Amino acid sequence: MKKYILLLSLSLTLFSCKGFLDQEPVLKVNEKTVYKDIDGLEKSLTPAYGILASSGWYGSGFILRAELATPNAARSKEKDTGRLKEEYFINYHKDNAPRLWQLAYRAMLPINTIIGKADSYINENSTDADKLRLNSIKAQAYFLRALAYFDLCRLFAWPYNHTADASHLGVPIVTTVQSSENLLTHSQSIARASVKEVYEQIINDLTEAEKLFSPSYKKANVIDPKAEVSLPAIYALLSRVYLYKQEWQKAADYATKVIDYTVDGNKQFRLWNVDELKGGKIFGVDIPSEGEIIFEVYSDKTNSDHPGARDGLSDLASPKGYGDAAATKWLYDIYEQGDIRKTMFVNVGLQPYMGEEQDLWTAKWLGKGLNKEQDPVNTPIFRLSEMYLIRAEAQLHGATVQGHSAADDMKTLAESRNASPLEATLENLYLERAKELAWEGHLWFDLLRTGREMQRGNNKEAHNYLSLTDYRWISPIPAHEMELNNKLIQNENY
Numbered sequence: 001m002k003k004y005i006l007l008l009s010l011s012l013t014l015f016s017c018k019g020f021l022d023q024e025p026v027l028k029v030n031e032k033t034v035y036k037d038i039d040g041l042e043k044s045l046t047p048a049y050g051i052l053a054s055s056g057w058y059g060s061g062f063i064l065r066a067e068l069a070t071p072n073a074a075r076s077k078e079k080d081t082g083r084l085k086e087e088y089f090i091n092y093h094k095d096n097a098p099r100l101w102q103l104a105y106r107a108m109l110p111i112n113t114i115i116g117k118a119d120s121y122i123n124e125n126s127t128d129a130d131k132l133r134l135n136s137i138k139a140q141a142y143f144l145r146a147l148a149y150f151d152l153c154r155l156f157a158w159p160y161n162h163t164a165d166a167s168h169l170g171v172p173i174v175t176t177v178q179s180s181e182n183l184l185t186h187s188q189s190i191a192r193a194s195v196k197e198v199y200e201q202i203i204n205d206l207t208e209a210e211k212l213f214s215p216s217y218k219k220a221n222v223i224d225p226k227a228e229v230s231l232p233a234i235y236a237l238l239s240r241v242y243l244y245k246q247e248w249q250k251a252a253d254y255a256t257k258v259i260d261y262t263v264d265g266n267k268q269f270r271l272w273n274v275d276e277l278k279g280g281k282i283f284g285v286d287i288p289s290e291g292e293i294i295f296e297v298y299s300d301k302t303n304s305d306h307p308g309a310r311d312g313l314s315d316l317a318s319p320k321g322y323g324d325a326a327a328t329k330w331l332y333d334i335y336e337q338g339d340i341r342k343t344m345f346v347n348v349g350l351q352p353y354m355g356e357e358q359d360l361w362t363a364k365w366l367g368k369g370l371n372k373e374q375d376p377v378n379t380p381i382f383r384l385s386e387m388y389l390i391r392a393e394a395q396l397h398g399a400t401v402q403g404h405s406a407a408d409d410m411k412t413l414a415e416s417r418n419a420s421p422l423e424a425t426l427e428n429l430y431l432e433r434a435k436e437l438a439w440e441g442h443l444w445f446d447l448l449r450t451g452r453e454m455q456r457g458n459n460k461e462a463h464n465y466l467s468l469t470d471y472r473w474i475s476p477i478p479a480h481e482m483e484l485n486n487k488l489i490q491n492e493n494y
Contacts (some may be wrong), residue, residue: 007396035113038121038130042137042219044110048144049227055311056099058379059296064153064316064325065098065442065475067461070443071456072331072434078348078359079323084316086327087196089463090472094479094494099476100155104148105174110150112177114141132214139213140229143237146205147381148475150241155475156491159449160245166196169489173201188450191487200304202241209234209484224287224298224378232261232268233295236382243390244449252394252401255387258294269294271386271416279352280344284377295383300370308490314367314377317439319348321375326359328456331438334431339419341435362439376392388413393429426450448473 066086075088086096098139122131152171160166174191184447193201196265213231222228239254257298261268272292276282279314282291287298291303299312315321326347332353335342344363345353353360367375388409389398395406407424410432433446447454452488454466466472476494 011171015423031326035117035305038133038137041114041118042133042135044114045137045140045144046106048110048492051103052144052147053299053379054103056103057151058381059299060313060316061098062100062155063379063439065155066441067317067439068325068442070447070454072328072438072443074326074328074359076245076319076323076359076361079319079326081322081324083322083324090466091463092472092475092494094171094476094490097476098155099478100151102479104152107148108145108174108418111145112142112175113174114138114179117146132217136211136214137219139211139234142205142209143229143234144211145175146202146209146241147215147237149198149205150237150244152374153195153202154244154445156477157195157198158474160199166199169491170195170198172485172488174396175197175201186352189485189487192489199241199245203238206234206238206241210238222446223469224296226288226293226296227298227378230295233382235261235403239387239390240382243393244318244445247396247482248394248397248399252391252399255346255391255394256263256401256404258382258383258387259391271384271388271413272338273416274418277340278343279416280366281378282479283364284366286368286378287406288378291322292384292386293380294384296381297379298380301377311377313379314375317362318367319346319350319361323348323359323361325361327439328477329355330456331434332360332370336419339435340417341419341438347377352430364439380440383440385413385416389433389436391428393426393433395459396424396426396429 033138036042042090048126051057064084065087067082069090073088075491076254082211086092092098115138118141120132121134149171157170158168162168171192173193174190190448207438209229210231213229213234215231219228235254235257239251239258242248242251242254251405258269270291272282289298310321311320317323317325332342332345343352343399345360346363346366347353347356347360350366365377366375369375391401391404392406392409395404395409405424406422406429410424410429411421413436419435422432430446430450430452433445437443444454446452451468453468458462459465471491471493474491479488479490482488482490
């Protein structure tokens with residue numbers, strides 16, 4: 001089936017922000033000017049990276065959507081400004097649906113253009129350096145497209161194992177670009193592919209990225225190297241995709257590739273130590289040079305859909321800002337005394353939370369300390385600790401890793417956090433994921449993919465309990481998109 005670029009909400013042009021866009025947004029520029037040479041092609045990646053930091057994606061919304069509807073989250077009594085009610089009460093409907101749908105498909109314009117045009121820059125005069133650079137540019141586009149489809153599928157579709165053959169509805173697959181004359185016509189509609197087809201597209205894109213990307217590729221004038229696609233980032237996304245797909249051996253194999261990744265004989269990643277983790281200060285580092293970060297979204301004070309707005313993680317999930325998104329005593333209590341992660345909570349006065357009866361917040365999103373009014377924070381997408389957890393979970397499901405066991409991986413992580421190693425069982429593995437990845441946008445999806453109900457507290461009020469068949473596990477497609485595309489099928493009960 002021929003696939004066209006979805007023209008969803010293209011009237012909302014790509015935002016420009018310092019540190020991401022230093023040229024006119026792609027949708028506003030003459031195509032012949034933007035893509036006239038390799039430099040232009042490489043620069044056209046910038047909007048695709050930049051849109052990840054939108055408040056509807058990794059800037060805040062996507063992360064908070066996956067936290068506020070779980071036992072990790074409470075509505076602050078001391079900092080209640082009325083924000084984030086729908087997310088906490090799991091009260092989405094088609095008119096207030098998550099914005100990821102529009103953002104991800106908007107990002108497809110530069111991504112698909114790069115993939116479609118890159119090969120045309122190769123000719124008899126091309127040097128080996130030109131070919132390496134073009135392949136690496138193309139690999140980044142494949143990675144970003146795969147990440148977009150993976151996040152779309154996680155939010156708007158049931159998990160891969162919801163049906164035996166994954167034939168249930170996923171999201172539309174868009175891989176090519178219409179001519180610029182038709183950009184705003186909405187003339188091409190496309191139906192939702194199955195989840196199986198979407199995962200096949202994701203894996204195909206990442207496999208291409210893995211083949212094309214050269215570790216020697218270095219992009220000029222990069223602010224934060226960890227916010228650029230790399231070979232370990234490609235491995236990490238493949239590992240997570242295979243985890244969700246329950247292909248356990250492949251999940252373990254790609255996690256191992258990240259854990260063991262070396263350059264010139266030196267391992268490139270290490271688990272953070274207790275000094276770095278104390279009080280969550282490592283999450284406020286502006287530009288990480290080494291440690292756990294494999295891939296992150298870089299943010300600065302203008303990194304917003306609306307420059308000057310306060311809609312980032314450090315605004316919404318920190319008492320320094322609005323602070324509506326508070327943490328729970330339940331989360332604090334699952335850490336044993338001495339576990340360094342227990343120090344990663346603060347009270348309304350930004351002092352270490354010590355278990356008192358008052359509101360508490362995660363210390364992961366306190367900001368970088370660079371600005372008084374708006375204090376941004378980077379969003380880690382892949383960390384080394386997750387790779388250990390993925391490999392352990394995969395081994396508990398039968399994967400094998402030479403020289404390592406699930407117990408070894410769980411012990412390595414626990415000891416790095418000054419915590420007692422737990423017996424290697426799935427129940428304990430899930431607990432360790434909840435502790436390690438809290439407030440990074442994982443728990444909601446972990447509960448769903450592993451077939452566990454969501455319950456907060458001891459009651460089963462509508463917003464505190466979701467059975468495995470509750471329709472609210474997946475989000476509604478925005479009403480505007482349903483109006484533009486008559487081939488879309490809305491998710492059940494929306």
